[in-house]
Amino acid sequence: MSTYPKVNETKELIKQLVSIPSPSGNTTKVIQFVEEFLKDLQVETKRNRKGGLIATLPGTNEEEHRMLTAHVDTLGAMVKEVKSNGRLRLDLIGGFKYNAIEGEYCEIHTSSGKVFTGTILMHQTSVHVYKEAGDAKRNQENMEVRIDAKVENAEDIRKLGIEVGDFVSFDPRVQFADNGFIKSRHLDDKASVAILLQLIKRVKEEKLTLPYTTHFLISNNEEIGYGGNSNVTPETIEYLAVDMGAMGDGQSTDEFTVSICVKDASGPYHYGLRKHLVQLAEKNKIGYKLDIYPYYGSDASAAIRSGHDIIHGLIGPGIDSSHAYERTHEESLHHTEQLVYEYVKSEIVSY
Structure with missing residues (x-):
């Protein structure tokens, strides 16, 4: 107690x-x-x-x-660009660095009220494909949102109702440890x-x-x-x-x-x-x-x-x-x- x-x-x-x-x-x-x-x-x-x-x-x-x-x-982000590869480019809200959100689960909140889940990743994530996966800069150009939906191009994304200016929030992953520590975004x-x-x-x-x-x-x-x-x-x-x-x-x-x-x-x-x-x-x-x-x-x-x-x-x-x-x-x-x-x-x- x-x-x-x-x-x-x-x-x-x-x-x-x-x-x-x-x-x-x-x-x-x-x-x-x-x-x-x-x-x-x-x-x-x-x-x-x-x-x-x-x-x-x-x-x-x-x-x-x-x-x-x-x-x-x-902190959070906005959709900066609906990319031709079926992913999203972000623009950050607040003072933090892209490396702080690499691999984080997120939600995309559309203006119509729909919510889609996704993951924030480097474009060059797969070490089996990208030789520079570990060295590439964590920045707006290289990082993107992988949406949990069947999308292959920008048109597919827009059919979901996702557009530039939609807000992106990060999964807080809140946890309470038995010894009194509290972890969360x-x-x-x-x-x-x-x-x-x-x-x-x-x-x-x-x-x-x-x-x-x-x-x-x-x-x-x-x-x-x-x-x-x-x-x-x-x-x-x-x-x-x-x-x-x-x-x-x-x-x-x-x-x-x-x-x-x-x-x-x-x-x-x-x-x-x-x-x-x-x-x-x-x-x-x-x-x-x-x-x-x-x-x-x-x-x-x-x-x-x-x-x-x-x-x-x-x-x-x-x-x-x-x-x-x-x-x-x-x-x-x-x-x-x-x-x-x-x-x-x-x-x-x-x-």
């Missing part, structure tokens, strides 16, 4: 979220899922014109607000969405009144740079993005603590808010790591760039192999859940 309260609920929510295809630009179904989840908690929501979802919990102080955000949009950032939904549920169940009116933005365009750059109320003082912590050489982030980002490609996050988060973690015995993410931007940095006069921060569970087949651990989920919980109950510090 897990040592972490309700972690199995969070994991099940992650499984449900990652199983709903939602590449940036095609996120209606996952937003509907989140909307229904919050409706069951009797939390009122509204959608912005970009298709994101905003939930608000009234607080004691209605003159000063907080905003927390996580994003449901994921799109933990960035559906793990954080699950954490925020669990936070809202906990606040409702405990009948807490937060010190400040707090908005939760479930954004749907973060992977392409502008998910959380709007709908920030003029009363908002602090804006906290909950997104994945990046792991790799030279990083301190791991899969067992909450990562507090001090700087990413957009520059430093607010020093005072960062110190406040650290103090909350230490006071409540929450495992954390401070880190810099060198090639990264968040909804919070998008909001800053849009000109909002806010104090911005970024935290999240540590995710290994970001933008590929990702992994985290339930300990990291637990520490992140605890930090956001303590944060929304805390007073805004005079920075």
Whole structure:
């Protein structure tokens, strides 16, 4: 049995979220899922014109607000070309490399609502035919989708209703290991969405009144740079993005603590808010790591760039192999859940 309260609920929510295809630009179904989840908690929501979802919990102080955000949009692709060999050429959505999806199962979502399965492969995959199979570049020219249908040419594909501009999503292949590890695509950032939904549920169940009116933005365009750059109320003082912590050489982030980002490609996050988060973690015995993410931007940095006069921060569970087949651990989920919980109950510090 897990040592972490309700972690199995969070994991099940992650499984449900990652199983709903939602590449940036095609996120209606996952937003509907989140909307229904919050409706069951009797939390009122509204959608912005970009298709994101905003939930608000009234607080004691209605003159000063907080905003927390996580994003449901994921990496994905679009059909770039219907090829004469009966396969599809892709154009990528989001910042990742073709090698991260080689051999992955996928779905092609047509504009009429039909869904076809396929596999993303190198054109030169067969070592019995292509001498350069191992050396050829993994790029748009060489990689293609093999559709699970009897198609031999472009005309056959179009008869199925597949066309340029159709969205392509990747099989998440979510798995839970007995020792607490969670493997799946799109933990960035559906793990954080699950954490925020669990936070809202906990606040409702405990009948807490937060010190400040707090908005939760479930954004749907973060992977392409502008998910959380709007709908920030003029009363908002602090804006906290909950997104994945990046792991790799030279990083301190791991899969067992909450990562507090001090700087990413957009520059430093607010020093005072960062110190406040650290103090909350230490006071409540929450495992954390401070880190810099060198090639990264968040909804919070998008909001800053849009000109909002806010104090911005970024935290999240540590995710290994970001933008590929990702992994985290339930300990990291637990520490992140605890930090956001303590944060929304805390007073805004005079920075």
